[in-house]
Amino acid sequence: xxxxxxxxxxxxxxxxxxxxxxxxxxxxxxxxxxxxxxxxxxxxxxxxxxxxxxxxxxxxxxxxxxxxxxxxxxxxxxxxxxxxxxxxxxxxxxxxxxxxxxxxxxxxxxxxxxxxxxxxxxxxxxxxxxxxxxxxxxxxxxxxxxxxxxxxxxxxxxxxxxxxxxxxxxxxxxxxxxxxxxxxxxxxxxxxxxxxxxxxxxxxxxxxxxxxxxxxxxxxxxxxxxxxxxxxxxxxxxxxxxxxxxxxxxxxxxxxxxxxxxxxxxxxxxxxxxxxxxxxxxxxxxxxxxxxxxxxxxxxxxxxxxxxxxxxxxxxxxxxxxxx
Numbered sequence: 001x002x003x004x005x006x007x008x009x010x011x012x013x014x015x016x017x018x019x020x021x022x023x024x025x026x027x028x029x030x031x032x033x034x035x036x037x038x039x040x041x042x043x044x045x046x047x048x049x050x051x052x053x054x055x056x057x058x059x060x061x062x063x064x065x066x067x068x069x070x071x072x073x074x075x076x077x078x079x080x081x082x083x084x085x086x087x088x089x090x091x092x093x094x095x096x097x098x099x100x101x102x103x104x105x106x107x108x109x110x111x112x113x114x115x116x117x118x119x120x121x122x123x124x125x126x127x128x129x130x131x132x133x134x135x136x137x138x139x140x141x142x143x144x145x146x147x148x149x150x151x152x153x154x155x156x157x158x159x160x161x162x163x164x165x166x167x168x169x170x171x172x173x174x175x176x177x178x179x180x181x182x183x184x185x186x187x188x189x190x191x192x193x194x195x196x197x198x199x200x201x202x203x204x205x206x207x208x209x210x211x212x213x214x215x216x217x218x219x220x221x222x223x224x225x226x227x228x229x230x231x232x233x234x235x236x237x238x239x240x241x242x243x244x245x246x247x248x249x250x251x252x253x254x255x256x257x258x259x260x261x262x263x264x265x266x267x268x269x270x271x272x273x274x275x276x277x278x279x280x281x282x283x284x285x286x287x288x289x290x291x292x293x294x295x296x297x298x299x300x301x302x303x304x305x306x307x308x309x310x311x312x313x314x315x316x317x318x319x320x321x322x323x324x
Contacts (some may be wrong), residue, residue, distance in 0.1 A: 001108055001127035001139075002026070004038035007116035011256040017237065018118035018126065018252050021200065021275030022099055024158050025063035027304035029103035032060035032080040033146040037304055039107035040117040042133075044100040046278070048091020049133060051102075053083050058105040058146025062157075064097030064276060078157055079312060082148040097160055097276040105146030108139055120253060122201070149315040156308035158272050164281045169270045169288045169296060170240065175230065175261035183211040187264070188285055192247070196279040201255070202241065202248040203274060205283065209245055216261075224259060232259045238266035249274065269296035 004026060006019030020026035020043055027037040035041075042049070048066040053059075060080045061068045068075040068091050075081055075089070083089065094100065110117050110128055119127030128137055176184065186208055195204035216227035223231050228242045235241065235255060239262035241248045249266055251274060266274065267288065277283070288296075 001040055001110065001117060001119045001133075002043045003040040003117045006118045006252070007114050007120065007126070010114050014256075015114060015120060015123065015125065016253050016256065018116070018120045018200075020101065021252055022063055022101070022158070022272040024272045024300050024304065025099075025275075026101045026103075028078070028152050028157070028308065029060045029062040029101040030107070031304065031306060031309060032062070032078070032150055032152065033058045033103045033105040034080075034144060035103060035105065035107045035146075039103070040110065041101055041103040041108060042139075044091060044102065046098055047093045048100055048102075050091070051089045051139075053087050053089070054085055054138075055141065056082070056084050057141060058148050059083050059089065060103050061091075061100055062103075062152070063100040064094040065160075066091040066094050066100050068100075076151070079151040080146060080148045082146075094278075096162060098278045099275045104141050106142040106144030109142035110140060122253060149312050150309045151312050153308055153310050156303040158276070160276065166273045166277055166281060166283050168273055168283050168285050169267040169293060170264040170285050171267060171290055171293050172264055172287060173262075174239075174265070176263045178213055178216045178227070178230070178261045179263045180211050180213045183213075184263075186211070188287055190284075192283045192285070194277055194279050194281045194283065198279065200251055200253040202250050205247045205249070207247070210242060210247075228261050229259055230261050232257055235262060236265060238268060238271070240264045240266065267293040267296060269293065269300050272300075 002020040004019050004023055006017035007015055029041055030037050030039050058080050062078050070089050071087050113126045121131055124130035190208050192205040192207040195206050197204050212227040223229055228244055234257050235250055239250045241250050241260050241262050243260050
């Protein structure tokens with residue numbers, strides 16, 4: 001369970017923001033069911049759940065295709081659908097993408113923990129009981145009204161493909177001057193494979209060896225012995241953290257500080273690509289400046305608005321109220 005923007009203001013106490021990995025798909029799911037874009041919803045990684053609804057509501061599933069069905073009938077992704085009490089939604093393994101989002105009219109209504117309903121699994125906080133959903137648990141739903149019969153316009157959805165190659169936009173820094181010119185070029189022109197040793201804390205990458213500038217060797221002792229060591233400093237979400245020779249992209253549940261350099265930072269506009277990739281996929285990184293990274297983010301934000309929805313032809317859109 002995640003909400004957006006997540007748990008803000010507690011990172012120095014060991015609680016990262018968390019929140020949805022693919023906020024683009026997440027926002028659109030909430031908009032489809034009439035919720036605020038950041039309302040709590042379910043994030044499904046690689047495989048989805050089986051859910052029995054105990055109340056009438058409107059539901060939408062976006063992101064990865066996990067063969068979603070309601071009472072055995074296929075449910076269209078990126079579309080708002082009315083479900084009745086007693087109906088069962090089933091999802092299997094993802095065959096396109098990696099993470100799907102289930103939003104329900106009224107939103108998931110669990111207590112706020114440090115201002116957020118997001119699950120931080122490593123500490124057991126947020127969500128339902130602090131962890132991923134388990135068999136037999138009930139998910140409380142808030143009051144709200146949704147309108148079935150709407151879908152996200154095709155041009156407003158993330159452009160999913162069946163390929164295993166992803167172009168990931170990065171901004172140089174904050175420690176790019178610790179990498180020499182050859183290492184800088186090698187990073188941007190090499191294929192990097194996503195390791196299976198990855199989770200919501202960090203995405204480990206496999207690729208060529210790194211080479212360093214003189215700054216990484218001619219440093220004060222307190223910076224550490226390895227060329228990738230630096231005096232402990234703050235990390236940011238998206239930082240490509242270089243632990244020895246292993247680059248790790250710090251994602252939503254990542255640490256706030258540490259003693260390794262971060263030569264590049266993944267743009268927030270590229271996070272949906274990280275979220276929808278799976279182990280074995282190949283990343284190719286493209287350098288951009290801060291202005292371009294901000295423009296890419298604004299473009300995605302502009303697509304997460306009610307204007308991105310349209311009525312489904314032949315389906316009458318009619319509001320459905322959530323019972324009290």
